[in-house]
Amino acid sequence: MKNIATIIGDMRTLKFIVSLLLSASAFCLSSCEQADLVNDNLDNGDVTFVSKDQLKMKFGSAFAKVLAEDKEAREIVKEEALKQIDYDYDVLYLMIKDRKNKMGNTLEQLLLKYIPQDSLSIIVDMIPNLTIFVPELPENTFSAETWNISNMIPKVAVRLTSSSEIPIWSVLGKERILAPNEIPAFPVVVIKENERIIASSSSNTRQVLDNRLNGLAFLDSSFDNLSTNDKMIVTRSTYERYHQGSSTMDPRFTKVKEAYEKVPKGTGWQRDYIYYNISSSNPNGPFQYQCKEFLWGFEMNGDVVGAINKISDQAGDPQYYGNVTGIIMGKIRVVGSGWVDGEFEFKVKVYVASKTAVGNEFVTYFRIKATDLFDITAARNGDVYTVYSAKNKRVLFADPIPLFSWNLDNYSSTIKIALEEVDNTETIVQTSSTTSEFATNFGFDATFGEVVKLGGKFGASAKVNKTVTYQVSTTKGNDELGEVIINFGDDILVDDTSMGTPLNGKYFYLNMSPQYYTGWYRLFISPGSIN
Template sequence: MKKKYAGILLLAFFALVSCSRKKDPVTPISSVESLSGSFAQALARALQERDVRQFVKEEALKKSDGDFDVLYAAVKDRRLADGRTFETALAAYAERADVEGWSSGRPLLTIFVPELTRFSAASWEEEVPDVAVDDNHLQASSQLKTYGATKDPYLISAGSAPDFPVVVVKENERIVAKSKSSGRDESFVESQSKTIIWETATHRFYAIGDQDLTVYPSRYNLPRDLVWRFNQQDPYSGQRDWLYYSIFPAQGRMEGWMSTGYWEHIRNLRLTSAETMRAINSRWTEGKLELHIVLWRVDRGGELQGLLRTASCAPSELVSSGNKLLTIDPDLELTGWDVRNEGDEWKFTVWEYDPGTPVLRDVSAGTTFGNNYMERNGMFWKSGLGNGKEAVFGRSARAMVRLTSGTVELGEARLTFDAPVILKRNGEEAYELNTISTGAVTFAVAPGYVIPPGWR
């Protein structure tokens, strides 16, 4: 009996020694959050290697999505200076199940290099940063679990930026990933993203709203015909009627067919208060802001159509360090205003987008249609300003759209076709544009020339 008892103790001793020597016990992957943690822990250890640090720095500086982000799915097979792939370098510090899950379970897993007081992608030299996890798509937290190579995980503030080197593991805000095998319903943002920018064995990747992630939009002046109309008598009425239909009653021009050479553009975007910035930029892990502006139109059949455009900008572009409100000109191209088929009113909603769990929102819009149209040779000619003197009819529609819990809703605004575009001249060549407000954001909607294909 004593020998048997001694043998049991000996086996327990060796088991204890074995466990104490094993740094990375196998942990079942039971949630998306655990994949973020395993990735952050492996990255924290891999960053001890100079080649890994150099790789992450160089990829962040490319700003492939417009910010200092490194999308793991896009770079995992790229090679470090020593010839290893990035995936291989991280796999040395993780379990195989975790490595497989990073790509299949977290296709938008991203390493963000923030611009801190003492650390940034541009200034990164030999520092070995810790790795914080911001899983705000699961739940908003005031603290972030942070991993270091030689210490236990600890917590840091999500609201106050640290004064030591840290990179962030998070979900990408500028790209959506659609599974090749899943048939689930798409969110509104996913449905508005249709151009594939790359793909893996399991997912296809899209820039949100098909925005250009690398090229800053070109600047287009106001159409010459619109400026000419403003400089004539009664400058504030019928500006769009003149531009789209060549209608100008004061000169005897009472009818015309719609020009397809102009599309409306979102210009001169501005927050209404510094408090708005604090509401949408409460976490230092945010990076650039993603302002989603959605145009809602109701057609003659009563169907609601949404069109998403995205303005990506740094917080400092909207509010200065002295809390002065600044204006940006994203010059986001929308579409032409087809009054016959889409009525005389457009509705806009504005969101600051961040990933999150699904939430449903009710969206509604309405418009009014005129009957002042005549068909000639297969084309519809418009007669008179606005909806004319004939009887008009209204249409309204509503729909449930799926957003995310991380998205901040910034209100809505309406614009009518007869609203002036230009309000006054500012100097020799500058003009003040009419703006609309959601309460949190103001912006102008002004016609511009259609950008030819290939110039976008």
């Protein structure tokens, strides 16, 4: 006989499942009504009350029919996905709309059988970076690599921003709603807005193509997988987990290892040796341009469910909601979690105070697969997988992310790094001021014939404080994960043993200090040689 605690637990589980089912049904009814409304509004040319989610559903319902009826349309999508123009299996609609099948019909003409011309124009106008994403699903169920276009007719999912549920369309119309923690075990492609390619007329970004929407451009060069001659090149992500396979140290750590040996912890600043060759036997030295700061590794911190949900609060991001089926049908390792959007994108903002009293904000990005950040397991339940457990994993970058060269004659002795998970591209720039500390022990030395740092640390001269003004960028909708402070005088290494080797790397990294962390993440920062 079950005890009272077990009965209460069963009742709570049943209540949760019933609640989930009712919510899904309500969403289905609501979204079906919205689909009818968007059809009416679009057909009448009225877009006042039409959201981007409604536009994506309109497009997705038509695209499902096109994929079902035309093998060559499937071939076009697969071919373009394999090019990975932004390092993910993303296909921009604007780049394939004029591709023709053997009958001479373009993809756009095939869509116009199910969408009026004016409606399709509105969709493209409002979502110029409309994208068809081909996910990598568990156990080789489906991917761009394994897609057999002859017998695999994918359904079409729509990544929403207004809901975490995922509507699925087939040739018959809206077929079902997937819960946020469910991963399909059947062929499916995803209609979404691209986070790595945006509408931009800026000359500072690499243009993907020119069109009447001012052109599409990569958000950052780290997402640009096009060669200079515009031939599409497939390059797999170099941001991987680590292993203990190499017995040879990465040569970029040579100077760092020397600093660890020549300047033991607590006896001086190891970066003095790296950037100026300063040690107990060599008190002065000019700046060395062969080294700069790098971001070598990254991991999410703390409770894994909280970490996943923090960076996945947008409806389209990979999410974890626990096991809601109550049925475990054999544990499997999930390869395709985060299936509706591929990789995570992270924005790194480095704030460096300059002696000119104007601070610099250096911005760069990196991308990581959900399955490289989290060890996720799930249960197969019919034609879906249900995620029910996960844990954080450390990522070491085979290509570390360059930040800046830390010359104390120009920059403050303290810098700040802020991290965001990218969900949007609308940026607001604000002015911020702070007081920063600068070293003054610099002067011309005839022996070197240039300005040198005079002594370790702050030398015999007094340090100075200045108020520095920054232009600080904030992106609306991004998940802000906090800031870390790095001091020039911080010890760099825990010891000179191996921290691990990136999975596709040749050498191991030295065991860097774990001190740069917030409640959400941890960074591994160290200088390294540039060549």
